[in-house]
Amino acid sequence: xTTNANTTTDTPAxxxxxxxxxxxxxxxxxxxxxxxxxxxxxxxxxARDASAADExxxxxxxxxxxxxxxxxxxxxxxxxxxxxxxxxxxxxGVDVVVNxxxxxxxxxxxxxxxxxxxxxxRTNIRGTFVVAREAARRLRAGGSFVGFSxxxxxxxxxxxxxxxxxxxxxxxMTMILAREVRGRDITVNTVAPGPTATDLFLTGKxxxxxxxxxxxxxxxxxxxxxxxxxxxxxxxxxxxxxVNGQILRANGGMI
Numbered sequence: 001x002t003t004n005a006n007t008t009t010d011t012p013a014x015x016x017x018x019x020x021x022x023x024x025x026x027x028x029x030x031x032x033x034x035x036x037x038x039x040x041x042x043x044x045x046x047a048r049d050a051s052a053a054d055e056x057x058x059x060x061x062x063x064x065x066x067x068x069x070x071x072x073x074x075x076x077x078x079x080x081x082x083x084x085x086x087x088x089x090x091x092x093g094v095d096v097v098v099n100x101x102x103x104x105x106x107x108x109x110x111x112x113x114x115x116x117x118x119x120x121x122r123t124n125i126r127g128t129f130v131v132a133r134e135a136a137r138r139l140r141a142g143g144s145f146v147g148f149s150x151x152x153x154x155x156x157x158x159x160x161x162x163x164x165x166x167x168x169x170x171x172x173m174t175m176i177l178a179r180e181v182r183g184r185d186i187t188v189n190t191v192a193p194g195p196t197a198t199d200l201f202l203t204g205k206x207x208x209x210x211x212x213x214x215x216x217x218x219x220x221x222x223x224x225x226x227x228x229x230x231x232x233x234x235x236x237x238x239x240x241x242x243v244n245g246q247i248l249r250a251n252g253g254m255i
Contacts, residue, residue, distance in 0.1 A: 010039070011095075014041075014091050014092030015040065015066060015092070016041070016095040016096070017042075017087055017090075017093060017094055017095050017096070018040045018041070018042050018043065018094075018095065018098060019042075019043045019083065019087050019096070020035065020045060020098045020100060021045040021072075021074050021097075021098070021101040022046070022074075022101030023045050023098075024049055024053035024056050024069070025046075025056075025199065026198035026200055026225055027100050027148075027196065027198060027225045027228045027229065028044075028098075028100035028101070030224075031100060031233075032056055032060065033059060033060060033063075033229070034226070035098075036063070036065035037065065040096060041066040041090070041091045042060060042067040042068075043067070043069075043070055043083065043086065043087045043090070043091075044057055044068065045069075045071070045074070045083055045101070046070075046071055047073050047074070047101065050071065053069035056069070057069045066091075070082075070083050070087075074101045074123065074127035074128075074130055074131050075122045075123060075127040075130060077130050080130050081134060084134050088138070093138075093140050094135070094138050094139055094143070095139065095140050095142065096143060096144050096145075096146070096236040097131065097139065097144070098232055099131045099132065099145075099147050101123060102123060102127075103120050103124060105119070105120060105162065108158065108159055109162070116162065120162055124163075124166035124167060124169070124170065125166050125169045128147055128169070128170050128173065129173065132145060132173060132177055136177060136186075139181075139184075139186050141186070142185050142241070143185075143186045144186065144189070144236040144241070145177065145186065145189075146190070146191060146235050146236055147174060147189070147190040148191055148193070149170045149171050149190050149191070149192035150167045150192055151192045151194040151250075151251040152164045152167070153167055154255045155254065170190055171190055171192070174190045174245060175245040178245035187235070187240075187241055187245075188245060189235045189244065189246045190246070191228060191231055191232060191235070191248050192247055192249045192250065193228050193251060194216075194217060194249070194250065194252055194254040195213040195214065195216065195222050195223060195251070195254075196223040196224065196227070198225060201222075210222070217251055217253050218253040219253060221252065223251065227250065231248060231250045235248070
């Protein structure tokens with residue numbers, strides 16, 4: 001099957017298949033749609049919003065792609081294992097795993113509610129670890145794992161302390177996992193977006209704050225989910241397969 005010049009063809013065992021956690025909204029939705037456009041069958045994972053996942057699947061299948069929605073809490077190992085089981089049952093295997101599920105709460109360190117810290121730890125650190133562990137066990141040769149961090153790990157803006165700390169853990173896992181899957185023809189990378197116009201980013205910010213952040217990169221605009229999806233698609237394609245163990249700061253030159 002070929003849908004455009006950059007499309008990845010099916011394998012003898014079936015379509016190349018991607019699991020996109022948090023794939024129903026924001027950057028995850030854009031990634032799901034982009035990978036489907038590139039010819040992959042996509043398992044759109046969601047935790048709570050079934051209607052958003054169904055909308056994403058409908059957009060993909062309406063454009064001629066292949067997709068199913070599967071609910072799973074990425075921090076729950078049995079649910080995540082079942083997510084991978086479903087991908088294997090539906091499409092024959094797993095070739096790309098994109099862990100875009102995430103949680104963000106902003107506060108100064110002095111004022112942070114520790115329940116918010118625990119929630120971010122559970123999704124951003126434990127969730128990444130659980131998904132990465134399952135990916136390491138199941139990805140086929142030629143496969144890719146793409147995690148998500150944030151450029152705030154480098155910019156170190158106030159009120160992002162707990163969030164940046166949780167994403168710093170994701171960055172720490174990246175090269176280690178790449179080395180642990182040595183010899184299996186699997187790449188492991190992490191994308192660290194800058195300010196990107198998603199609900200997660202925009203919620204709780206004033207127009208002044210948004211405008212100020214938009215002017216921070218030399219390109220003087222916010223990123224879009226589609227900008228980030230293009231980066232993920234490259235890293236998970238044969239064209240990007242020589243890039244391995246890297247943290248890619250997709251932020252318009254912010255740092």
